[in-house]
Structures are given as C-alpha cells and as structure tokens.
Amino acid sequence: MAMETRTIRFIRRGEVVALPNVPPDRTLLEVLREDLGLTGTKEGCGEGDCGACTVVTGEADGSRMTYRAVNACIRLAHSVDGLALWTVEDIANADGTLHPAQEAMVACHGSQCGFCTPGFVMSLFGMYQNHVARGGTITRELAQEELSGNLCRCTGYRPILDAAQTMKHWRADGIDEQQLLAQLRLVRPQGAIEDATYMAPRTMKELMHLRANHPRAQVVAGCTDVGLWVTKMHMRFAQVLDVTRVEELRRIEHGPGEVFIGAAVPLEDAYAALVADRPQLKVFASRFAGLPIRNSGTLGGNVANGSPIGDSMPLVIALGGKVALASTRGEREMPVEDFYTGYRKNLLAPDEVVARIRVLKPQAGEFMRVYKVSKRFDDDISAVCLALSLHIKDGKVASVSIGAGGVAATPARARKTEAFLKGRQWSQATALAAGQELRTEFQPITDMRASAAYRSEVLGNLMQRFWLESQGVANINLESFALESAA
Structure with missing residues (x-):
C-alpha cells in the first residue's frame, strides 16, 4: 500500500520553507546540503560527535522561544516540521554585518582551517540567544560546557572560549520573537496522518493508536542512536513514528517524594530537573554528552535503547527509577534494571512505547x-x-x-x-x-x-x-x- 509523504514546513529567515516528498529516513544535513544547497553546514563525523553540522532550532515555549543547538547529521529532516531553523548562512544582520558570534570568532582568531567553524558559530549563536540576548552573561565554565559538543583540531579552544565571552561586545539585530511565534502557529502540524511514511502524533491517544496499527514502524525520539543506524549502518526505514510531539510525553511532573519525567523530555531538561534536587549531579549531567546531543536525545529514548554504556541508566537505577510502558491495553511499570533481558533487548512489546521514568527525590541522610x-x-x-x-x-x-x-x-x-x-x-x-x-x-x-x-x-x-x-x-x-x- 502506497504511503503518503508529508510535506515538511519550517521557518527560515522569516519565511516558510516547504519541502515535499522527503523520505522518512533522510537526515536534516542531507536536506540542507543537497536539497537546499546550504553547504555552510559541514559533514564531519556523521555521528553527532564533532559538531561541524550544528544548526539551531527554535520552538514555541508558551509566550517565548526556546533555542536548541542540534546535530543535523543524525537528526531526521521531518523532525524540524513546524519549527524555526537557523544555519550559519542565516545569522548575519539585515545590513550584512556579522552576527556577534561571527564577529567574536574573527576578533579572537577563533578559526584556522575553518572546517569546524560553522558548527562553533552556530553553538555560539544558540548561546547568544539563550544568555546574552536575555540579559545574561557567559562565564568561562558555561562556554566550555555548552561548546563541549564541538571539536576543533587547530585552535586549542582558548580563542573560541574567548569569543564566547566577548560576544556581548557586539550587538545583533534582535529576533522578533512575537512575529516568529505567530509564524510558527501557521506551520504547526495538526497531527499525524494515518499510513504516512513519517508519523508525528500530538496526543497519547493518537500515539497509542498508531503504535498498535503500525508495530513495524521505527519509533524515534531524538535519533541520537537511530541516526547512527542511518549514517553508519545504512539502515533504511519505510515508516517512522516520532514520539517527541506528544504533549503528555513532554512533561516533567513532581509528586510527593518523586519526579516523573516524560519519555520525550530532552536530556538537557531531564537532567536539569534532577540537578535541581541534587546539585552534585551537575558535572555528571554536563558530561553525559555535548549539548547538541543533550538537546536532541531524550531520557526515554536512552532507557529504551538500553546501551550497556549509556550513562542515564546507572543514575536512574541508583535513584530507584521505574519505567512506565504504555499501549492501548493500558500501562505497566517496572524497575529500570528489570526492563532489560539482554544486550539491547528489553520487555517492550511491539505495541508499547516508553511513557515516562519515575525517580525518587532525595531523602534525609x-x-x-x-x-x-x-x-x-x-x-x-x-x-x-x-x-x-x-x-x-x-x-x-x-x-x-x-x-x-x-x-x-x-x-x-x-x-x-x-x-x-x-x-x-x-x-x-x-x-x-x-x-x-x-x-x-x-x-x-x-x-x-x-x-x-x-x-x-x-x-x-x-x-x-x-x-x-x-x-x-x-x-x-x-x-x-x-x-x-x-x-
């Protein structure tokens, strides 16, 4: 049976970009470089390690925008449907002057061979939007933490860290967030299309229905693992089920003595919730991976993948963590350590998804x-x-x-x-x-x-x-x- 390929729509440079007939397993990097000719975004490792492909996404978060630096090489193109997107070609001011992220890199001699530079600039752009543009400051420690997902073989990093701290000396044309929010409402996906090649439901009920009817569809969240199957193992997926738009899975809720973290909550946000209760976890959380990986990957995806060298699971186990599995038949819950049956094997049934992770809050002593x-x-x-x-x-x-x-x-x-x-x-x-x-x-x-x-x-x-x-x-x-x- 022929399946519909949904048109991808996102905001770039204040305009709607519409891309029809994009295969469900095509990466964002492939679309940017090969379909849109945006070759400023580089391909380095193809596995989210080097940061050369970093771009920034923007998403509505109530009355304000949330900006996230992400790896385009392992991000599926359909995942930016309904978002705003910036590449290194997009951030200069309207009069042609460079953005502070670019100006600072030039002034601090932060580029040598230049291959990694676009990725660093985009991580700096994300830092600028999340900190400087909102009246905050960038310390040396913050710069090192948020640039940890970008690798450079030439500069020794000192001039790039200098650039991060000096971005405040240049002024950028500010992003009109209210206008952008209005545009995002126009391209907001309305829900999954049954039998589409890429399905992105918005409610738990819709997700359960699609999971039951399409048990062979590849379930994805941030694609920090599935993306490697595409780029390194050359796996192909005829149909993809994306859980990251489901509202119920994007919540962090606090109960008496417990924290409930939805399976689609990005790792950066999930760890922030854990660090709020246990500040001693801060360094470990920042070392989980580079920020672009933490911005894309999810706690639920990490647990579901079950890699024996994944860092989330030992922490969740020590926190008395339990994983909730959901299907049209209802929910069941079990300790995380009992969820696994072998190497990358678990108790998840074909019609189930990971719904949330429950961990204990700290107790006296x-x-x-x-x-x-x-x-x-x-x-x-x-x-x-x-x-x-x-x-x-x-x-x-x-x-x-x-x-x-x-x-x-x-x-x-x-x-x-x-x-x-x-x-x-x-x-x-x-x-x-x-x-x-x-x-x-x-x-x-x-x-x-x-x-x-x-x-x-x-x-x-x-x-x-x-x-x-x-x-x-x-x-x-x-x-x-x-x-x-x-x-």
Whole structure:
C-alpha cells in the first residue's frame, strides 16, 4: 500500500520553507546540503560527535522561544516540521554585518582551517540567544560546557572560549520573537496522518493508536542512536513514528517524594530537573554528552535503547527509577534494571512505547555520587559509569542503591554489593571490602574503550573515592578543576 509523504514546513529567515516528498529516513544535513544547497553546514563525523553540522532550532515555549543547538547529521529532516531553523548562512544582520558570534570568532582568531567553524558559530549563536540576548552573561565554565559538543583540531579552544565571552561586545539585530511565534502557529502540524511514511502524533491517544496499527514502524525520539543506524549502518526505514510531539510525553511532573519525567523530555531538561534536587549531579549531567546531543536525545529514548554504556541508566537505577510502558491495553511499570533481558533487548512489546521514568527525590541522610570514567573528559562514551546512593543512619548503611554501566551486557544493579553494605557500619574498612565485592560482582568485557581488568579495578577504586568524598575530602578529581576567567 502506497504511503503518503508529508510535506515538511519550517521557518527560515522569516519565511516558510516547504519541502515535499522527503523520505522518512533522510537526515536534516542531507536536506540542507543537497536539497537546499546550504553547504555552510559541514559533514564531519556523521555521528553527532564533532559538531561541524550544528544548526539551531527554535520552538514555541508558551509566550517565548526556546533555542536548541542540534546535530543535523543524525537528526531526521521531518523532525524540524513546524519549527524555526537557523544555519550559519542565516545569522548575519539585515545590513550584512556579522552576527556577534561571527564577529567574536574573527576578533579572537577563533578559526584556522575553518572546517569546524560553522558548527562553533552556530553553538555560539544558540548561546547568544539563550544568555546574552536575555540579559545574561557567559562565564568561562558555561562556554566550555555548552561548546563541549564541538571539536576543533587547530585552535586549542582558548580563542573560541574567548569569543564566547566577548560576544556581548557586539550587538545583533534582535529576533522578533512575537512575529516568529505567530509564524510558527501557521506551520504547526495538526497531527499525524494515518499510513504516512513519517508519523508525528500530538496526543497519547493518537500515539497509542498508531503504535498498535503500525508495530513495524521505527519509533524515534531524538535519533541520537537511530541516526547512527542511518549514517553508519545504512539502515533504511519505510515508516517512522516520532514520539517527541506528544504533549503528555513532554512533561516533567513532581509528586510527593518523586519526579516523573516524560519519555520525550530532552536530556538537557531531564537532567536539569534532577540537578535541581541534587546539585552534585551537575558535572555528571554536563558530561553525559555535548549539548547538541543533550538537546536532541531524550531520557526515554536512552532507557529504551538500553546501551550497556549509556550513562542515564546507572543514575536512574541508583535513584530507584521505574519505567512506565504504555499501549492501548493500558500501562505497566517496572524497575529500570528489570526492563532489560539482554544486550539491547528489553520487555517492550511491539505495541508499547516508553511513557515516562519515575525517580525518587532525595531523602534525609542521603549521600549520592555518580562517576563517569572515559578517555576524554568531555563529549565521550564511558568505559565505566557508577552511580551510588547511600542513606546513613546512626553511622550505619540504612539503605543503598548502586547502578553500573559498562560492566555487563545490560545496565545493571549491583545487588550483591548492596546486600553486603546494608546494615554495616559505614567506615573505610567497609568501603574497601565493598569495593572488592564490586570488582567480583560483574564480568566486564575487553573492548576498544577499556580492558576487562581495568573496568573491574576501576569499580573498586570508585567505591574508595566514594568513601573519601563522604568524609568531606575534596580536590581529588577533575571536577574540582576550574578554568581561569578570561581577562
């Protein structure tokens, strides 16, 4: 049966761009470069790692705009339907003068070979809109965090960080957000078309109907994994079901002692909600991936994908997380660690989707840390991820929850180590013994990121680090390093 290909409509340079007959698995980068001739946006890695393809999307958020820098190489083109879009060709002022992001890069000598420059400029443009244009400031630390998804082999980054902090010295023609919001209302998709090649429902009821009727459609959210299947594995999808427009899945709700995070909430927003309750998670959240990946990827997608080296799952496990699965038959909920049945396999039925993740809020006496060990501090995949949450009462471990990644075929809960710790006096001797329990609980593999022996050793070492930090020892890791402010 022939399926309809929905026309993509988005706002660019204040005008509506309409693109018919775009295949459901065509990337945004392919459309920009090959269909629209916008070759300023570069293709580097094709996997969301280098940032050369960065563009900025704009979306209505009540009475104001939300701007997000995203990777065009792994973003499906249909995902920008109904949004505003800026590429590096679009940001100069109306009179031809450069945007502050461009002016600052020139003044600070932030470009050498130039291949990565368009991506850096667009990340800077997103920073400008979200901070400078709203009266905020950009610190050295903020610049490093929000540029972590852009890689450069030439400059050493110092001049680019300088450029981020000096954008405030130039003035841009401001974006008329009210006019843009009015335009976005005109191109707002009205809902999914049954039997279309790309279906993007707006309500949970509509999603459940489409999932039941099209169980073979590829479900996507931010495409930070599915995009790699397209660009690296050359997989093709005849039909795609996009869950990111479903209103019920875009909510973060707070209940008594719990936080409910919808499956379509971007990782950046999901982690912000967790950091609000546990500020100690801030550095870990910023290290999950570069900002463009966190802006596209979703917590629900990360959990559903179930990569054993995904960083969200150990954290969610340590937070007592549960995943809710939904279908036309109703909902069911289970602990995240019980959701997985094998390597990238889970209990999700063909007619189900991940609806939300539920985690516990901090309780009195909690001491929690999450550790990410990777070859590169920023924008890298973990060799080992370990999340630990202890509740201490009268000097003893009243309860404990430990999630681990990179040590088994699935994200795992360290049940044996938890059982060993519970009820014991929290002391250095206990921590050392618990570290040895962790080393023997899992049988990690050797791969390109680390050897099995290294992973096992690191698990025990992290338990020792956890003990030291619980005793107030500071300045024992890179997280305590602070960049000097620009002069």
